[in-house]
Amino acid sequence: MNTFSYEQLYKFTHDMLLKIGCPEVHAQIGADVLLSADMRGVDSHGVARLSGYVRLWEKGRINTNPNIKIVHETPSTAVVDGDKGLGLVVAPYAMNVAIEKASKAGTGWVSVKNSNHYGIAGYHSMMALEHDMIGISLTNASPLVSPTFSKERLLGTNPISVAIPADQEPPFVADMATTTAANGKLEILQRKGQDAPEGWVQDKDGNSTTSSNGVKDGGALLPLGGDREHGSHKGYALGSIVDIFSAVLSGANYGPWVPPFVAFLEPDPNPVGEGIGHFFGAMRVDAFRPAGEFKSHMDNWIKRFRSAETTPGNEKVLIPGDPERELEEYRKTNGIPLLDPVVKDLSELGQRFGVKF
Amino acid sequence: MNTFSYEQLYKFTHDMLLKIGCPEVHAQIGADVLLSADMRGVDSHGVARLSGYVRLWEKGRINTNPNIKIVHETPSTAVVDGDKGLGLVVAPYAMNVAIEKASKAGTGWVSVKNSNHYGIAGYHSMMALEHDMIGISLTNASPLVSPTFSKERLLGTNPISVAIPADQEPPFVADMATTTAANGKLEILQRKGQDAPEGWVQDKDGNSTTSSNGVKDGGALLPLGGDREHGSHKGYALGSIVDIFSAVLSGANYGPWVPPFVAFLEPDPNPVGEGIGHFFGAMRVDAFRPAGEFKSHMDNWIKRFRSAETTPGNEKVLIPGDPERELEEYRKTNGIPLLDPVVKDLSELGQRFGVKF
DSSP states (O other): OEEEOHHHHHHHHHHHHHHTTOOHHHHHHHHHHHHHHHHTTOGGGTGGGHHHHHHHHHTTOOOSSOOOEEEEEETTEEEEEOTTOOHHHHHHHHHHHHHHHHHHHSEEEEEEEEEOOOSOHHHHHHTTGGGTEEEEEEEOOSSOBOOTTBSSOOBOOOOEEEEEOOSSSOOEEEEEOSBSSOHHHHHHHHHHTOOOOTTSEEOTTSOEEOOTTTTTTTOEEOBTTSSGGGTHHHHHHHHHHHHIIIIITTTOOOGGGSOOSSTTSOOOSSOSSSSEEEEEEEEEGGGTSOHHHHHHHHHHHHHHHHTSOBOTTOOOOOOTTHHHHHHHHHHHHHOEEEOHHHHHHHHHHHHHHTOOO | OEEEOHHHHHHHHHHHHHHTTOOHHHHHHHHHHHHHHHHTTOGGGTGGGHHHHHHHHHTTOOOSSOOOEEEEEETTEEEEEOTTOOHHHHHHHHHHHHHHHHHHHSEEEEEEEEEOOOSOHHHHHHTTGGGTEEEEEEEOOSSOBOOTTBSSOOBOOOOEEEEEOOSSSOOEEEEEOSBSSOHHHHHHHHHHTOOOOTTSEEOTTSOEEOOTTTTTTTOEEOBTTSSGGGTHHHHHHHHHHHHIIIIITTTOOOGGGSOOSSTTSOOOSSOSSSSEEEEEEEEEGGGTSOHHHHHHHHHHHHHHHHTSOBOTTOOOOOOTTHHHHHHHHHHHHHOEEEOHHHHHHHHHHHHHHTOOO
């Protein structure tokens, strides 16, 4: 494990993105989105993925100089065509369209097709905060998750992020996969050779398993809830709603047709849409009540929940976004730790493209 | 257990609502909403609740002749003041405002204050379907649920319903509490004297329990996920988002301040808002892509998921809304079964008000 500064990793990511053909402004945005994952502790979605994006570009599946544009709109909605661009760049474009719509119509809702993996969901929802808006960010992803009673993988981990501004308190920021556990957590257990808790994974025959290799061995992640008795049909419904808003509304691929993130797997030869899909929302809080009033009640909400009496052995009740914000503060000062295989991967990438790591 | 026809129960509910002062049109809507729960198998939210509404009216907490109105609006948003009306009546009013906004601005979003319990969430979201719109319906509710790590009950079961139109296939209709299990399921186990599965309930000290009396004895329902290891922080975040959209946006009571449904418990003497809150959304599908295109892809989505290969011992993969729709078909022909205590309660109610049951 080695530790790197934000600036070091930002510069490397930015320079790599330039090298594969991104315009300067896209390289800046892309690096900012990717690094925000490392800063907030969602290490699986940060620089560790950079070589994955590069391999997709090498395969011609990512267009690093895309013509991203609105292809349909109403006063409060739009569909954005990402032109096969990096999701890291397409998503902020689309979120800005949602914010722009909201500033006029009260709310803005944008469904996106023809995009790629967009990094962490929370980066995009949080863009709304400085405008005194609530931000919403959803995306579909390559199928790794089996619906309740299904042996087949039909959904991605399809995250939901909602960011809500407060006044003196830090904002409420939920950012969660619609599965019991994110795939990144499973990979950590794999590396350590440890079992997974019951309710995270099923094996290739559709039976519940505690093997942390279950997904790698042809099984699937389970929807939030784990099994029917614990509400997995709800996690399945949530993942489905994310899929439909992101892709059936926009014209992207949905369900099992979503193209795989890994470049060594080919996309379905008979796609039902274009690329992967996202969905963004922005709601001006003063489209409902004065922003000051809303934010002071959010402060009250947050304080009440954070000061709740705790269950045995727990120090405090957390507000969604607390752990990520605290880690971000810590890493600003102490740097970003990267696992040895990630360091090796980035060094090789840099050597291959003549970019200093 | 006795079985009653839809018409019988509709007439009784309608006549009872007239008797407590509802105008004719409100009595019709209220009975329609309440009965839809019985028809769809959400028995805890149907006629079994009628005497509860009546007791709240007797306490002066429900206004049966409310002046429901829009108090703030933009092209795509509104805040509705329910004037202490029956949620059964306030909610369809507000959903119609959302639909009307969507027909002009592409989408419509309505937050509601000063309301009461609104029946099943799915009734309201499904109102959007005939307009080729996606419908969304959320509500907060009396605190019965403890956030992750909290010993205190701070949230209601805060349901999320999303209804999405298809073409030849029946619509996708999710309608779920943001807890592992709805309180109604726990009450069934209580009546049978059976234990609850791990992950549904914690006791009054904040420890996990399998006692189905756990909530009655001062404990709490658990957010979807059950415990931290199984993602309960996600269920907690979802319930919180429902609370904030429904009440902090509108000016209703939120969190532990939400007034109790049962008339024998007094509301907090220092409320942070007015009544309980709801949130509704309507999105015209053709604000994104042509409705025919969208609906034919929804058919494809539904067929693919429904025909997925199943896990051992399960016959088919269900689409959200399938079980409720099938039960509705069945009960149309075979009537609605009511438990003996419910029949007794309704008979006594009818006698007290001179309405034939």
